[in-house]
Amino acid sequence: MDLDVQHTAMPHPPTLTGAEIVWATLAGEGVSTVFGYPGGAILPIYDALRKFPIHHVLVRHEQSAAHMADGYARASGDVGVCMATSGPGATNLVTGIATAMLDSIPLVAITGQVASKVLGSDAFQEVDITGITLPITKHNFLVTRAEDIACTVREAFQIARSGRPGPVLVDITKDAQQATAVFDFEMSKPRAYRPHPMLHSGLGDRNRALELIKQSRKPVIFAGHGIIQSGAEREVLAFAERHGIPVATTLLGLGAFPASHPLALGMMGMHGESWVNHAIQNADLLLAFGMRFDDRVTGNLAHYAPNAKKIHIEIDPSEINKNVKVDVALIGDLKEVLKSLESSLGKQDPTSLQDVGHPQSGGSKEGARGLATETWDQTADATRAWREEIRSLKGDASVRDIINLPDNGHLYAAHVINDIWQEAKAAGRLADTVIATDVGQHQMWEAQYFKHEDTRSLITSGGLGTMGFALPAAIGAKMAGPDKDVWVIVGDGGFQMTAAELSTIQQEKLHINIAVINNGFLGMVRQWQEAFYDKNYSNSPILSPDFVKLADAHGIPGTHVRERKDVVPTVTRARTGSETFLIDFVVEKEDGVYPMIAPGSALHEMVRRPTKDPLLETSED
Amino acid sequence: MLHTFIALVDNKPGVLTRVASLFRRLNINIVSLTVGETEREDVSRMTIVCDAPENAAFRVRASLYKLETTRNVDEVGRSEAVVRELCLIKVAAGPNAPHGLQSRTQVFELAQVFRARVVDLAPDSVMLEMTGSASKIEGLIQVLRESGYEILEVSRTGRMAMRRGAHSSKVMKALGSKAHQTVFDGNEDPDALDPMDSLPNQFVEHET
Ligand SMILES: Cc1ncc(C[n+]2csc(CCOP(=O)(O)OP(=O)(O)O)c2C)c(N)n1
Numbered sequence: 043m044d045l046d047v048q049h050t051a052m053p054h055p056p057t058l059t060g061a062e063i064v065w066a067t068l069a070g071e072g073v074s075t076v077f078g079y080p081g082g083a084i085l086p087i088y089d090a091l092r093k094f095p096i097h098h099v100l101v102r103h104e105q106s107a108a109h110m111a112d113g114y115a116r117a118s119g120d121v122g123v124c125m126a127t128s129g130p131g132a133t134n135l136v137t138g139i140a141t142a143m144l145d146s147i148p149l150v151a152i153t154g155q156v157a158s159k160v161l162g163s164d165a166f167q168e169v170d171i172t173g174i175t176l177p178i179t180k181h182n183f184l185v186t187r188a189e190d191i192a193c194t195v196r197e198a199f200q201i202a203r204s205g206r207p208g209p210v211l212v213d214i215t216k217d218a219q220q221a222t223a224v225f226d227f228e229m230s231k232p233r234a235y236r237p238h239p240m241l242h243s244g245l246g247d248r249n250r251a252l253e254l255i256k257q258s259r260k261p262v263i264f265a266g267h268g269i270i271q272s273g274a275e276r277e278v279l280a281f282a283e284r285h286g287i288p289v290a291t292t293l294l295g296l297g298a299f300p301a302s303h304p305l306a307l308g309m310m311g312m313h314g315e316s317w318v319n320h321a322i323q324n325a326d327l328l329l330a331f332g333m334r335f336d337d338r339v340t341g342n343l344a345h346y347a348p349n350a351k352k353i354h355i356e357i358d359p360s361e362i363n364k365n366v367k368v369d370v371a372l373i374g375d376l377k378e379v380l381k382s383l384e385s386s387l388g389k390q391d392p393t394s395l396q397d398v399g400h401p402q403s404g405g406s407k408e409g410a411r412g413l414a415t416e417t418w419d420q421t422a423d424a425t426r427a428w429r430e431e432i433r434s435l436k437g438d439a440s441v442r443d444i445i446n447l448p449d450n451g452h453l454y455a456a457h458v459i460n461d462i463w464q465e466a467k468a469a470g471r472l473a474d475t476v477i478a479t480d481v482g483q484h485q486m487w488e489a490q491y492f493k494h495e496d497t498r499s500l501i502t503s504g505g506l507g508t509m510g511f512a513l514p515a516a517i518g519a520k521m522a523g524p525d526k527d528v529w530v531i532v533g534d535g536g537f538q539m540t541a542a543e544l545s546t547i548q549q550e551k552l553h554i555n556i557a558v559i560n561n562g563f564l565g566m567v568r569q570w571q572e573a574f575y576d577k578n579y580s581n582s583p584i585l586s587p588d589f590v591k592l593a594d595a596h597g598i599p600g601t602h603v604r605e606r607k608d609v610v611p612t613v614t615r616a617r618t619g620s621e622t623f624l625i626d627f628v629v630e631k632e633d634g635v636y637p638m639i640a641p642g643s644a645l646h647e648m649v650r651r652p653t654k655d656p657l658l659e660t661s662e663d
Numbered sequence: 664m665l666h667t668f669i670a671l672v673d674n675k676p677g678v679l680t681r682v683a684s685l686f687r688r689l690n691i692n693i694v695s696l697t698v699g700e701t702e703r704e705d706v707s708r709m710t711i712v713c714d715a716p717e718n719a720a721f722r723v724r725a726s727l728y729k730l731e732t733t734r735n736v737d738e739v740g741r742s743e744a745v746v747r748e749l750c751l752i753k754v755a756a757g758p759n760a761p762h763g764l765q766s767r768t769q770v771f772e773l774a775q776v777f778r779a780r781v782v783d784l785a786p787d788s789v790m791l792e793m794t795g796s797a798s799k800i801e802g803l804i805q806v807l808r809e810s811g812y813e814i815l816e817v818s819r820t821g822r823m824a825m826r827r828g829a830h831s832s833k834v835m836k837a838l839g840s841k842a843h844q845t846v847f848d849g850n851e852d853p854d855a856l857d858p859m860d861s862l863p864n865q866f867v868e869h870e871t
Contacts, residue, residue: 176684177688358725
């Protein structure tokens with residue numbers, strides 16, 4: 043069958059089975075890769091696949107299919123697609139769908155369902171998946187007729203990618219897959235996207251925002267995930283440079299603003315640098331760009347940024363005043379709102395700083411972490427004193443940094459991550475490197491020590507914090523960008539949750555670099571038990587198989603690394619090889635992530651890094 | 664505090680669950696919820712009364728809008744809208760009731776004062792039907808109780824609300840109305856507030 047689905051106005055729209063319509067519609071939406079797992083209720087769809095130019099990746103667990111589609115979407119910006127059969131296949135998707143929901147990732151999940159005449163009868167492998175996923179999808183559909191498939195799948199794509207993106211599930215009964223209907227891609231176009239009626243703020247708010255910006259002497263920009271979602275990286279950079287405003291980043295905002303930029307402060311919040319959090323507490327204006335004041339970012343709300351006015355630019359009106367009461371809310375797509383702000387500002391402010399060049403990525407280490415470039419002192423006069431003040435807040439932070447401590451013979455996770463970053467930078471591959479992390483201590487160390495210069499270079503589960511995410515998400519990212527160097531950074535605990543996907547890597551013949559940060563513990567749990575539960579290590583020590591042998595069983599080469607000197611050569615070996623390589627980094631067992639804000643504490647009450655040896659007591663700030 | 668929302672939603676299976684689930688997730692108690700058909704076949708209308716802090720209203724409205732099946736949401740105050748509720752009340756009255764036959768006449772009188780109707784008469788009970796504002800209905804129930812009547816059953820529909828005056832052009836747009844398309848001439852800011860939205864209503868609430 044030759045289906046030219048993308049061409050409009052077919053003279054004689056073909057009659058296809060529902061299963062064929064699924065693929066034809068996906069192809070029409072530009073899908074080239076889907077991740078899934080077959081089963082009874084979705085067999086007609088799998089049977090029809092051979093007629094279509096779409097690559098299906100067979101996963102080892104449906105949760106991974108959703109994570110792969112998620113990783114694919116995060117890396118590419120396109121909608122990721124996953125599939126599963128009814129019942130257990132569908133329920134296995136749930137964690138992956140929720141992960142995408144909490145991070146606003148555009149995803150379409152297609153599930154098979156029992157025949158429509160037995161719906162609701164507890165038929166074999168029947169589960170009410172639209173009911174189950176109601177609160178964890180942006181929207182979902184149950185389709186019982188072949189003629190509804192094309193328009194529903196198209197609407198699912200539109201919903202997934204429009205506004206604040208999110209996952210959409212389409213549950214298709216087996217009889218709908220088997221029946222036939224006329225397929226006309228163009229005619230199945232969903233009705234025009236319905237923008238949220240509360241979008242677009244009035245002129246009054248915009249003027250008020252401009253007024254606050256002009257009055258501010260101590261502003262900080264918060265760079266969130268929304269920058270990446272909106273594609274507003276350049277606008278944010280231009281805005282920050284023009285006004286000389288320092289930029290702090292959320293976990294999911296890493297990469298949205300280049301880490302080596304003189305205005306970049308790095309990550310804020312629970313494990314942000316303490317001087318960054320102090321800067322926020324001292325600020326007089328916060329400009330929140332596409333972020334939602336998550337509790338990991340704000341700490342104790344009662345003491346949060348007490349002197350700061352707040353401007354919130356956000357596409358989802360329901361986020362306004364949810365956690366933090368703001369002074370001005372500009373509701374809309376960040377890129378557009380920033381453009382309109384700048385055009386109003388342009389008229390008022392002739393001393394534009396827009397011509398100040400953006401330094402090359404991969405700048406000096408000092409530049410990456412501080413505000414050390416003279417250019418900024420000379421240009422943005424209004425905030426110069428403020429930038430001085432932030433610099434002074436740094437104090438001895440860099441001395442405390444483990445990276446700068448003398449080698450004591452121990453291998454620390456921070457070293458490993460720093461070296462992976464340095465190695466990529468030295469090889470000129472930084473702009474082509476994508477890191478997928480799992481959840482735990484290693485995730486925070488990655489955020490602290492890998493300096494992300496480029497958008498979509500970090501893939502991590504922020505909102506849900508889903509262990510087991512890294513490996514499948516990396517597979518999705520690699521399929522989205524085969525020319526990228528893709529790294530998995532994962533703990534020994536999380537790796538064992540989805541390690542079966544090593545087999546998928548081999549079946550797909552992918553080259554992915556896997557760095558297991560092996561500390562023999564569920565490290566982040568251990569750290570909390572150390573800090574808040576009297577070192578009662580209840581079920582946090584974890585036994586692992588020999589990961590190198592495990593990889594070997596899959597035909598994947600690998601090695602253990604126990605000493606700092608072996609890190610870089612092994613990383614180079616993995617990166618420059620032609621196949622997947624696993625490195626088991628055997629690191630310090632009882633290392634902690636610092637700085638840290640204890641739950642309930644305010645941002646300025648951080649537990650800082652130890653001054654000498656990280657294994658010694660920590661000092662209160 | 665009580666908030667009253669009017670939501671126009673797609674008339675499709677499962678829409679009520681989405682709305683109800685939203686309030687569950689926000690941990691907000693629904694005081695009453697009425698759903699019914701409207702002047703348009705494809706649209707159902709919900710009046711939702713919920714008890715939530717004052718500042719929650721914006722978020723509820725924004726979250727309701729986020730549901731793909733929602734076409735329009737309006738929050739109405741008392742003065743801008745007609746808010747009504749239907750109630751059926753069954754009281755013990757009749758020859759076998761404590762005050763005998765006399766009890767019936769008394770119920771009839773009360774009903775008249777409150778403009779309720781007697782819709783069923785049994786040897787032991789009288790059923791009243793009443794439409795009005797919630798406070799009036801509660802007034803009748805209270806008077807019956809204080810007069811020593813045993814109330815056997817009460818069934819209330821929950822509030823229904825409708826803004827006074829014509830639909831705002833925004834609502835018509837949300838519904839994709841053809842009839843009102845001339846109102847939107849490209850130049851108009853689609854999100855400018857209608858006078859309907861911003862001006863306090865001139866009418867005072869008067870009961871029928
Ligand atoms: C699916 C899931 N279960 C439990 C948790 C709670 N949790 C958060 S971090 C963590 C420990 C992770 O240990 P490991 O994978 O070894 O990484 P490390 O913290 O040692 O770097 C756990 C159990 C979670 N985030 N996700």
